[in-house]
Structures are given as C-alpha cells and as structure tokens.
Amino acid sequence: MLETKRPLSECTAFQDTSLVIAPRLLPWYDRHARELPWRKGPQKMRGSGDQRELAVPYHVWLSEIMLQQTTVATVKAYFLKFLAIWPTVEDLAQADLDQVLTAWAGLGYYARARNLHRCAQVVAEELDGIFPDNEAALLKLPGVGPYTAAAIAAIAFDRPAAVVDGNVERVIARFYALQDPLPGVKTEIRTLAAKQTPQERSGDYAQAMMDLGATICTPRNPACVLCPIQAGCLGREKGIAAELPKKAPKKLKPIRRAFAYLFRDEEGSVLLRRRAESGLLGGMVEVPSGSWGEAPEPERDRFLDDLGHWSLLEGQVKHTFTHFHFEISLLQAKVGKDEKEQIAGKVGGSWHVAEEFSGLALPTVMKKILYQAV
DNA sequence: AACTCGGGGAT
DNA sequence: ATCCCAGAGTT
Numbered sequence: 001m002l003e004t005k006r007p008l009s010e011c012t013a014f015q016d017t018s019l020v021i022a023p024r025l026l027p028w029y030d031r032h033a034r035e036l037p038w039r040k041g042p043q044k045m046r047g048s049g050d051q052r053e054l055a056v057p058y059h060v061w062l063s064e065i066m067l068q069q070t071t072v073a074t075v076k077a078y079f080l081k082f083l084a085i086w087p088t089v090e091d092l093a094q095a096d097l098d099q100v101l102t103a104w105a106g107l108g109y110y111a112r113a114r115n116l117h118r119c120a121q122v123v124a125e126e127l128d129g130i131f132p133d134n135e136a137a138l139l140k141l142p143g144v145g146p147y148t149a150a151a152i153a154a155i156a157f158d159r160p161a162a163v164v165d166g167n168v169e170r171v172i173a174r175f176y177a178l179q180d181p182l183p184g185v186k187t188e189i190r191t192l193a194a195k196q197t198p199q200e201r202s203g204d205y206a207q208a209m210m211d212l213g214a215t216i217c218t219p220r221n222p223a224c225v226l227c228p229i230q231a232g233c234l235g236r237e238k239g240i241a242a243e244l245p246k247k248a249p250k251k252l253k254p255i256r257r258a259f260a261y262l263f264r265d266e267e268g269s270v271l272l273r274r275r276a277e278s279g280l281l282g283g284m285v286e287v288p289s290g291s292w293g294e295a296p297e298p299e300r301d302r303f304l305d306d307l308g309h310w311s312l313l314e315g316q317v318k319h320t321f322t323h324f325h326f327e328i329s330l331l332q333a334k335v336g337k338d339e340k341e342q343i344a345g346k347v348g349g350s351w352h353v354a355e356e357f358s359g360l361a362l363p364t365v366m367k368k369i370l371y372q373a374v
Numbered sequence: 375a376a377c378t379c380g381g382g383g384a385t
Numbered sequence: 386a387t388c389c390c391a392g393a394g395t396t
Contacts, residue, residue: 063391064391066391067390067391067392068390068391068392068393069379069380069381069389069390069391069392069393070380070381070382070390070391070392071381071382071383071389071390071391072390072391073382073383074381074382074383074390075391106380106381106382107380107381108379108380108381108382109379109380109381109392109393110379110380111378111379111393111394112379112392112393115393115394142393142394143392143393143394144393145392145393145394146392146393147391147392147393148391148392148393151391155391163391164391165390165391165392166389166390166391166392167390167391168391183375183376206391207391209391210391213391214390214391219384219388219389219390220384220385220388221385247388250387250388251377279378279379280378280379280380281379281380282379319380319381320380320381321379321380321381322378322379322380322381323377323378323379363380363381364380364381364382365380365381
C-alpha cells in the first residue's frame with residue numbers, strides 16, 4: 001500500500017491509514033501554496049508550544065463569500081477594496097446597503113452582497129462581532145451554505161470540516177475515477193472527501209485541495225506529471241482523469257431583448273432608478289427599460305414612451321447573464337430643465353452626470369449601456 | 375431536483 | 386463560441 005512507504009516518523013498526525021491524500025498533499029502545499037490576500041502562510045508544524053497563525057475569521061468569511069462562483073483573480077481587488085473601506089465586521093454592519101452594493105458592483109450575484117450585509121449585522125449585533133467556530137452555527141448565517149460553512153470552520157478555526165467546492169469535486173472524482181455525472185455523484189464525492197479530511201491541519205488541507213485543483217488538477221489538460229497525489233490516482237491510472245468529472249448537459253440560453261430609455265437633459269445628465277430589492281440585479285441602479293422578452297423584436301413600453309420624444313440610437317448592447325443572452329436597443333430623449341423633476345417623479349428615479357457613475361451601484365450591463373450612449 | 379442568479383478569464 | 390469558477394437560496 002502507498003501509505004506504508006512513508007517513514008513512520010512522519011505518520012504521527014495521520015495514523016489512520018485510510019488517509020491517502022493529506023500525507024502527500026500537505027508537504028506539497030508547504031512548498032507551493034499561493035500567496036493570497038486573505039491567506040496566512042501554511043501552518044508549519046513546529047514545536048508544540050508554537051502558536052499557529054490562523055487567518056482572521058472576518059477576512060476568511062469575506063473572501064469566501066466573494067469567491068462563490070468567482071475566480072481568485074477577480075476577487076483580489078474587491079477583497080482589498082472592502083477591507084480598506086470596512087476594516088472590521090462592525091464597520092461593514094454599520095454601512096448602508098447601497099454603499100455595499102456600490103462597492104460590490106461588477107462582481108455579480110448581487111444577492112451575495114445583500115446577504116453579506118445582513119450577515120455582518122447578525123455577527124456584529126447578535127454575536128458580539130465574533131464569527132461562530134463550527135459548521136452548524138455558521139450554516140445559519142445569511143449567505144453561508146454548506147461549502148462556505150465548512151471553509152470558514154476549517155480555514156479560520158482549523159476544524160476538520162469537509163470542504164467541497166468545484167475544485168475538490170474534480171480532484172475527488174478523478175482520484176477515485178468516479179464516472180457517474182454531476183450533480184448526481186455529489187453525495188458520493190462528499191462522503192469520500194469527508195473520509196480524506198485530516199484531523200490535523202484541516203484548514204491547510206482544504207486550501208491545498210483547492211490550490212491543487214486550480215493549478216495542477218485543472219478542468220482541462222491536468223498536469224498529472226506534477227501532481228503530488230498522482231501515485232494513488234485511479235483516474236490517472238485509467239487514463240481518464242481529464243474527462244472527469246462528467247456533467248449533465250446544460251440548457252441552451254434564450255435571447256431576451258429590451259429597449260433602454262435614456263432620458264438626457266441639456267447638460268448630459270441621465271435619469272437612473274433603483275431596481276427591486278429581490279430578483280435579477282436586485283437593489284442595483286439601472287437605466288429604465290421596457291420588458292425583457294424573448295420575442296424576435298423588443299417591446300416598447302407604453303408608459304415610458306409617453307414621457308418623451310424618442311429616437312433610436314445606433315447599435316445594440318449585448319450582455320450575457322447566467323441563464324440568458326440580453327440584447328438592448330437604446331432609445332434617447334431630450335428633457336428640458338423645467339420637466340426634469342416631474343419626469344424623475346413619474347419614473348421613480350433621479351438625475352446623474354457621468355462623473356457620478358462610479359459612486360453608484362451600477363451592474364456591468366448598465367455600465368455598458370451608459371458608456372455606449374453617454 | 376431543478377431553477378435562479380453575474381461576470382470574466384481561459385481555451 | 387463554450388466552460389468554469391473556493392455556491393446559495395428559492396421553488
């Protein structure tokens with residue numbers, strides 16, 4: 001067996017011989033761990049009296065929320081910005097939701113920002129500003145699901161929680177050559193992942209698995225020759241690692257179309273309004289638009305039509321959301337100084353010049369519309 | 375279990 | 386173009 005080849009002196013932390021990943025993965029992590037803004041260096045197993053350096057729970061939580069379905073490269077700048085604006089969870093709890101949404105703008109999945117703000121308030125006001133140190137309590141927090149609860153417990157508190165994200169799913173599916181497709185095979189993956197989670201250095205192990213998936217065991221063209229756990233990998237033995245995990249086919253994205261209505265005054269101000277608190281782009285700022293339908297031609301909005309003399313602008317703005325493509329045709333109308341207030345009232349919005357855009361909670365699709373037209 | 379919910383980088 | 390990303394919440 002593989003584990004019997006290790007010197008006994010290195011085995012004390014991994015006496016359960018069913019642990020075949022951690023003993024090889026952690027030494028690799030000690031050498032190859034990525035430097036990330038929210039991460040402290042790997043815990044070195046030094047003398048017994050040595051203090052382990054765990055990352056700050058607030059930092060771990062903030063980064064994990066941002067990292068949900070979002071790449072490390074994208075998150076870095078947002079993480080540093082949030083930490084600069086709100087150094088502590090109490091600071092974030094006291095912020096206005098609109099400020100949080102503005103700082104989050106462009107990162108996507110805006111329900112995360114709303115839940116982030118609510119969670120900060122729960123921690124600050126009900127938990128004395130201290131994050132729970134166990135999965136069950138973490139799971140109750142807004143925006144914290146099974147993955148994030150395990151990740152915080154492991155990384156911030158070194159609890160032996162089974163951390164299973166897309167990277168870990170891929171590594172486990174390949175290591176055990178699991179050929180059933182996701183999401184059906186998820187339960188089996190979680191069971192195996194839990195069985196491999198070590199009692200020691202659990203936080204490092206979790207991050208090592210994710211680093212491995214991100215840099216070696218990649219979705220395509222995995223670098224098996226460089227892999228620290230290549231020896232026990234059934235997927236590699238069978239020559240099918242790159243094909244795993246299998247996934248159910250995805251649905252085709254329909255195309256939705258709409259008219260965006262750009263009210264402009266003589267000085268270049270634009271009329272913007274806030275979207276409903278829930279649903280797509282919830283709570284974000286938008287250019288008023290008609291309905292977003294799937295018909296071959298976009299639908300005019302009777303109410304907005306009557307508020308100005310509209311002219312169609314050249315070209316269309318294209319944007320792809322998670323589950324549909326979006327094509328926006330742009331309409332523009334000049335608004336006189338005397339009617340600005342009245343129209344703003346009817347539309348339910350307010351006037352803004354281009355210099356103010358960066359301070360507004362504008363999602364990317366709305367920035368595209370504004371930068372094309374303004 | 376299926377669906378909603380952004381945006382960008384890699385290929 | 387497609388895939389996938391340190392997934393969660395709702396139905």
